[in-house]
Amino acid sequence: MSIRIGLIGAGAMGVHHGETLAFELGCEVAAVADIDLTRAAALADRIGTEATDDPISVITDADVDAVVIASADSTHEPYALACLELGKPVLCEKPLAPQASAAGRILAAEQEMGRRLIQVGFMRRYDADYRRMKAALEAGNLGSPLLMHCVHRNPSAGADFHSAWMITSSVSHEIDILRWLTGTEIVEATAVHGRSVLEDIHDPQLILLRTSDGLVADVEFFARAHYGYEVRAELVLERGTVSMGMPSGLQVRTDNQLVTPVTPGFVERFAPAYRAQLRDWLVAVRSGRQDGPSAWDGYATAVVADACIASQSSGGPVPVDLPTRPALYH
Amino acid sequence: MSIRIGLIGAGAMGVHHGETLAFELGCEVAAVADIDLTRAAALADRIGTEATDDPISVITDADVDAVVIASADSTHEPYALACLELGKPVLCEKPLAPQASAAGRILAAEQEMGRRLIQVGFMRRYDADYRRMKAALEAGNLGSPLLMHCVHRNPSAGADFHSAWMITSSVSHEIDILRWLTGTEIVEATAVHGRSVLEDIHDPQLILLRTSDGLVADVEFFARAHYGYEVRAELVLERGTVSMGMPSGLQVRTDNQLVTPVTPGFVERFAPAYRAQLRDWLVAVRSGRQDGPSAWDGYATAVVADACIASQSSGGPVPVDLPTRPALYH
C-alpha cells in the first residue's frame, strides 16, 4: 500500500522532509502547502507534486492519507486539530506547540478521539548514538544515572531567535531526550544566565533540569556558537559514564578504560554507502546515463588482482599489463 | 517512472540489496532468483515479490527493467553478458569477475554494444569519508600524494576464503579506491607474506601496489582479524596526510595540527535520524500503530519549556507541574 503525504510548510524543515520523502524513501507527496505560494511551488516542482497556499485544503484533501506539519511553531495547533478531526495521522515538527496550554488542547483532542494519531518530531530518538546511550543505560551494568551534561550549539541564529524561543525550539530536544532516556518526568527547571554574546538575548544559556528521581541535568544551549553545529551529552552513572556526540562516537568510561565500539562487519560500517550506491544507480538507470564505477573499473581491478595472485606464487614484484583504456570509458 | 528491478542472488549481499531497495528506497523488486529456491523464496516473501531458481528467466522477463547481480563471483560473467545482450542496465557486485580474462570478455561485449550498461559494486566510492579524502587530495593544498597506507580487516572468514580469493573479493576494494583516488593506473603488485593465523592460507597479507606515477600503497588485508571489522586509509602527501576510518572520522594532519571536521548544521549531523524518523513513521501509518514520540511527549516538553521560560524571569528554580499521564499514552 502506497501512502500519499500532505506536506504543510515549505521552509527549511519542509524542504528537508519533502526531499527525503520523495528522493530517499520513494514516497509520494500528494501536495505541498505554504502561506508563501512561491516557495511551496518551488518545492512541489522539485519533488513532482502540486502546490497551494491553503494548508487546510491539503489536510482535507481525500487523496491525502497522512500529514507532515512543518510550518511555523504557532500554527501547529490549528493544523494538528484539523488532522485529528479527520482521523489523519500526523508527523508534527517539534515543538508540538510553543506554549503548554496549546499543546494541552491538542492532547485533549487526541484523547477525545481515543486513539493516537500524532507523532512529534523528536528525531533525536532515532539517532544511532542516542540509541546506543539508552541501551548502555538500560544494560544496567553501569548502575543508576546520577547526572547528565548536555551541550547543544548552533553556529548562528536570526535576531528574532529570542531567549524563550531558544527553549521551545531547541532546548526542547534535550528536554525530550532526558525524559526518553530516563523514563522519568522533569520536576524542576532553572535558567542560569551569565555573559551573553548579545545585549537583549541570553545566549548562551545554562538550563538545569531535575527529574522526579533526583537526577540533575545541565544543558548549555548556545544559538550563536559561531564555530559550527554540535550536540553532545554525557550521562554520569554510578560505575561509569556514557558520552555521545564526540568525534569518536559513543564513548563508555568504565573500569579504568574508555571504550569506543568497533563495527562488527561491513554492513554496519558501509550501509550508508550501499544505500547511496543503489539510489544513485537507480537515478542513473532512470536517466539512462551511467556514471558509477564502470566495467573498465571492474576489468582494471581484475588485472591487478591477477598480478597480486601471481606475486603470491613468485614472491616478487609482478608488473601489471593493462591495455589502453577504451574510448567508451573516457 | 518506477523501475522494476530483477535481483540475482539471495545470499548475504542479495538480501542486503533487496531489503534496501524495498524498505529504504521505496523501490519495486520484480523478482528474486537464486539457485537455492528456499532462500530466494524467503527474501521474496519478505520484500513482497516472486522467487525463482532460474536467474536467466529474471533477466529476460519483460517486466524487469534493470538487474542487480549479487550471485557467486564466478557466475557474474554469464549473467552480465545476458543483460548486455538485452540492453538492460546492471549493478554487478564486485569483482566484475574473479579473473581478468572473464572481466575482459564482459568489457569487450559492452564495447560492442557501444554504450555503458554495467556498474560494478565498488560502493566505497559512495562512502562519505572516502569522498572527503578525495576532495582533500584534489584541493591541492597538501601537494602531491606520495604513499598510501591501507588496513582492511574482517572479523572472520570461512575455510574456503583462500589466498587468491582474499585478493579478488576483498583487496579489490583497495585496488579500486587507489585508482579512483589518484586517477592513475596500477603498474606493479607485490604480495608479501609473513606469519599467518592459518597454515595453508596467507592471512594476513601485505600487498604493495605501485601506480603509474610512482606512488606506493601498502595494503594489509586480514580476513580473520577476530576483533571486528575495520577499514582505514592514510594518504601521505607532500605537506600533510589525510586519514579515514579512524573513530573520529576524517583527519587531516597539516601545519602542526590534526584537524577533524565539525558538522556545519543540524541537517548534516542528523540527516540519518530525520530519514529514520520518516521511514518508521511511514511504517506506523501503514500499520495504523503509532509508537513514536507522542502528543504526550510534546505536551510534557511544552510544560517543562514553560517552566524554563518562567525561570528566565524569576532567576530561580521553577517547579514543573505535570498532570498524570493519560491512559492513552501508557
Added chain:
Amino acid sequence: MSIRIGLIGAGAMGVHHGETLAFELGCEVAAVADIDLTRAAALADRIGTEATDDPISVITDADVDAVVIASADSTHEPYALACLELGKPVLCEKPLAPQASAAGRILAAEQEMGRRLIQVGFMRRYDADYRRMKAALEAGNLGSPLLMHCVHRNPSAGADFHSAWMITSSVSHEIDILRWLTGTEIVEATAVHGRSVLEDIHDPQLILLRTSDGLVADVEFFARAHYGYEVRAELVLERGTVSMGMPSGLQVRTDNQLVTPVTPGFVERFAPAYRAQLRDWLVAVRSGRQDGPSAWDGYATAVVADACIASQSSGGPVPVDLPTRPALYH
C-alpha cells in the same frame, strides 16, 4: 647553591613530593616529619634522610632552607606561620587552609613580613594542557570566554571525605584554575545536589561559580566515580571552544574544525623518555649494573641498517646475517 628541604607530612602527598625531590630532581631532603613516626621513618629511609615526629623541629632546623608542607589540611596554618616567622620559603599543599578565616591569618602574617614566602600547591597551573588552554584564551582570536564546563572525578574516597571537604580539598583546584585562567575573581557560588551514591554525603556535586565579569562555570565533582580518575574542562568562547583532559589532549573547536596539536619535533614528543633514560642510566651507573639498551643492541641495529642500505641499491630483499649473541648480553 644546593637547597635543603624540610618535608612536613609523610602521607600520600608527602611521599610523592619527597620521592620526586630526591629521585627526580636530585634535591637534598634534610628531614621528614610526621606525627606518625613510623611512616616518617619509612620515607626518610627510602630517600636517605632523617625522620622525626616533631614538624616544628624541622622548620626551626638551621640546616633546613625551605619547607614543603604536606600534612593534614587543618595543620597547614601553624606550620605556615612558623615558617613565615623564620622567613623560610614554603610550598604548602592546597588548600592553604580549610577555612577562609585560617587562610586569612596566614595571609595577614605574610603581609606583615612584607615579602612573599608562601606558594600554594595549585599544581594544575603547571599542567601542559591547562597552560595551552590559557594560551589559547589569551591569544584572543576566539573572543571572550562565556562559559566553562568542568569535570573532576576520583575513583573512590573514604567515608570521612564529606560534602564540605570535597569542596576545600578538591573543588579548590577548579576554583583556582577558573581564577587563574580568567584573571578575575569569583563573586557567587551555588551548590546543586541531585542523586547521590551515598545517603549522608552529596556525591556527585554540581557547583556553579560566577566570576566578576559574568562568566558562569559549572563544576561536577564526583569523589566516588568508580571507573577512574579524570579531569576535564571546556572553555566556551565567542568564536569557539577549548577543551582539555580529553584522551586526544587539547582540542580547539573553531571555524567548522576540531583541531588537536601535532608536536613540532622529537624533543617535544619524547622529552619524558629522554629524561627517564638519563635518570635510569644514572641509577645504573651508581649501582654498577647496566641494564639499558646494550652495545649488542647497537650492533644488531647497525647490521640491519647495513642491510636496509644494501637494499636501497639492489631494490630487493637483503638477508641479515647476525652472529650469535655473545654471553655477555644474555
Added chain:
Amino acid sequence: MSIRIGLIGAGAMGVHHGETLAFELGCEVAAVADIDLTRAAALADRIGTEATDDPISVITDADVDAVVIASADSTHEPYALACLELGKPVLCEKPLAPQASAAGRILAAEQEMGRRLIQVGFMRRYDADYRRMKAALEAGNLGSPLLMHCVHRNPSAGADFHSAWMITSSVSHEIDILRWLTGTEIVEATAVHGRSVLEDIHDPQLILLRTSDGLVADVEFFARAHYGYEVRAELVLERGTVSMGMPSGLQVRTDNQLVTPVTPGFVERFAPAYRAQLRDWLVAVRSGRQDGPSAWDGYATAVVADACIASQSSGGPVPVDLPTRPALYH
C-alpha cells in the same frame, strides 16, 4: 654518591642531555667538549661547568665518572673505545656507529673488557606508550604478533640527510623497537622507493623488516613530512591490535571495542605537573623571587570554598565577599 658526567658533543642532542642533567635531574656535569669550542662554551656557561674542544681530555679526566657521547655519529667509535679502555660507563647516542663494522669493533672491545659499560640511546624504550604496547603484547591475551605498521615522520631535514643516513640515524629507532618488542632478531630487510619529494634522496622510504619468526613490519620514514613530527605504531596480533602514537594515546582493538586507558589516579595524571611545580619552586627559592600561586590565591580559594559550603546548606546562590587584593600580591 654524586656522579660527575663528561658530555661529548654540544649540538642539539648534547644541549638537550646537558640541560636535562643539570636542570631536571640535579646532576653535576663536570665538563662539556665539542670540536666547536664556541658552542661547547655556550652550553657549559648555561649549565655552570667547563668547556673544551678536546673530547678525549674529558674522557680521561679523573673527575669524570661517566660519559655521555652525543657527538657526530662517525666519532662515536673512538670515544666509546676510549671510555671502555678506562672502564667508564657510557651513554652513547644512537646509532652506536653508522656501520656495522665499526659497531662490531666496539662490541668486541666491550667483550674483551668482560663487563657491560655501554648503553645506546634507544630512548624510545623509555616511552610510556611503547612500554604499554610491550606490556599489552606480553599479557598474551591478544595472541601472537603477526604484522607491525610503523610511521616515523620529521618535519624537515638538511640536504645532507641522505638515503643511507635516514636509515642509520632514524629508522634505527624502529629497528631497535621491533627487536625489543618481539624479543627476536631481524632476518631480512627490503627498502621500497616510490615517489620522493627530492630528486636525489629517497624520501619518504618504505622499509620492510622480517623477524626470525616471520613477523613482517613496514616502516614509513619520511624526513621531510613538513606538517610536524609524528611517531606511530600498530602491532597486529591474532585477536586484536595495539596502537601507540595516536592523539588519544594507547589504543587496544579487541572484542568489537577500541579501548583507551583512563588514568587510575591523580598521581598518574598529574605527575609531570607536580614535578614541574617542585622544580620551578626550587628555582624560585634559589632566586628569592616567588612567582607561583600565592597565599592570596590560597586565601581567595578558601573564601569561595566557604561560599560553596554555605550554599550546600542554603541551597541557593551565595555571594562571595573578597577584600581588595593587597599590594604584595599585585
